[in-house]
Amino acid sequence: xxxLVESGGGLVQPGGSLRLSCAASGFTVSSNYMNWVRQAPxxxxxxxxxxxxxxxTYYADSVKGRFTISRDNSKNTVYLQMSSLRSEDTxxxxxxxxxxxxxxxxxxxxxTLVTVSA
Amino acid sequence: DIQMTQxxxxxxxxxxxxxxxTCRTSQSISTYLNWYQQKPGKAPNLLMxxxxxxxxxxxxxxxxxxxxxxxxxTISSLQSEDFATYYCQQSYTTPYTFxxxxxxxxx
Numbered sequence: 001x002x003x004l005v006e007s008g009g010g011l012v013q014p015g016g017s018l019r020l021s022c023a024a025s026g027f028t029v030s031s032n033y034m035n036w037v038r039q040a041p042x043x044x045x046x047x048x049x050x051x052x053x054x055x056x057t058y059y060a061d062s063v064k065g066r067f068t069i070s071r072d073n074s075k076n077t078v079y080l081q082m083s084s085l086r087s088e089d090t091x092x093x094x095x096x097x098x099x100x101x102x103x104x105x106x107x108x109x110x111x112t113l114v115t116v117s118a
Numbered sequence: 119d120i121q122m123t124q125x126x127x128x129x130x131x132x133x134x135x136x137x138x139x140t141c142r143t144s145q146s147i148s149t150y151l152n153w154y155q156q157k158p159g160k161a162p163n164l165l166m167x168x169x170x171x172x173x174x175x176x177x178x179x180x181x182x183x184x185x186x187x188x189x190x191x192t193i194s195s196l197q198s199e200d201f202a203t204y205y206c207q208q209s210y211t212t213p214y215t216f217x218x219x220x221x222x223x224x225x
Contacts, residue, residue, distance in 0.1 A: 035214070037216075044205065044216060044217075044219040045154070045156075045162060045205050045216040046216065047207070047213055047215060050212060050214065059213075060213045061119070061213070094162070096162075098209070102152070102167050102168045102209055103209035103214065104164055104168070105152075105162070105164060105207075106167075106173065108161035108163070110161060111161055
């Protein structure tokens with residue numbers, strides 16, 4: 001069974017840093033496009049970042065230069081390192097796996113809440 | 119970046135109704151358009167990929183069509199479990215932008 005489990009969310013002060021983890025089971029992260037998608041309270045979905053099977057990474061303009069996506073193939077885990085956090089980064093962060101053919105996210109984690117507040 | 123415009127933003131309908139949600143993009147994305155359903159407090163669920171391909175396990179009352187810049191998601195006969203929020207997403211190029219969502223409510 002395919003499963004994605006996010007962790008690492010919590011309360012952080014503006015300007016602080018946090019690292020989210022997404023542990024996968026039932027499939028190999030390095031063979032898929034692994035995405036981070038976020039959802040601010042009461043708002044819609046916002047795509048954040050992707051790491052392709054080949055290792056290329058891409059970011060939304062809103063997080064470029066502040067967030068870094070990476071993966072550890074030995075742990076079958078994807079990470080999102082977030083720095084210079086702002087109040088507008090407050091959201092539930094979802095990890096989502098997509099096949100490489102059309103990049104549709106077919107498997108999602110349960111989400112982890114990041115709250116940026118003083 | 120490719121802009122996504124969904125309509126309507128909200129929709130009130132009854133069980134058994136046929137409903138259509140539209141998604142327009144600011145530039146052509148061929149058929150790289152996906153649809154997701156999200157229920158309160160839950161992660162999104164992929165319904166349709168590449169415009170018209172039904173994800174495994176999704177009921178056949180859902181269908182999708184379109185190409186270029188205009189796409190639709192149709193539910194042929196609404197069931198109670200279909201009341202949720204629906205999002206389109208383009209996967210043609212990064213950033214993989216989402217529409218703003220369509221909240222489907224019970225009339």
